[in-house]
Amino acid sequence: SGIQLRAADQWGFDKTVLTLFVNWGGRFAFGAYRWFDMVVIDGLFVNGSAFMAGAVGKLLRRTQTGYVRNYAFVMLLGSLLLVSYILYRSSMP
Secondary structure, three states: OOOHHHHHHHHHHHHHHHHHHHHHHHHHHHHHHHHHHHHHHHHHHHHHHHHHHHHHHHHHHHHHHHHHHHHHHHHHHHHHHHHHHHHHHHHHH
């Protein structure tokens, strides 16, 4: 009879679980994976870091003069800032 066939088919439970969680869930997971890979990994990390490296390079290009005196001045300035910071931190309670 019909009830026995439906009971033997577990009232369609296995087919419903397979459709919802395996088929549709698999499609959703694949779509989410593709979006995450394209937007976050490729977009933010790969292309974003390449863009930032280029932008920082363009900004710092002006500081590359080729004169040793300019580089020595920057090292002296950095050393003074470092010593000032150390003295400031050591004077705090």
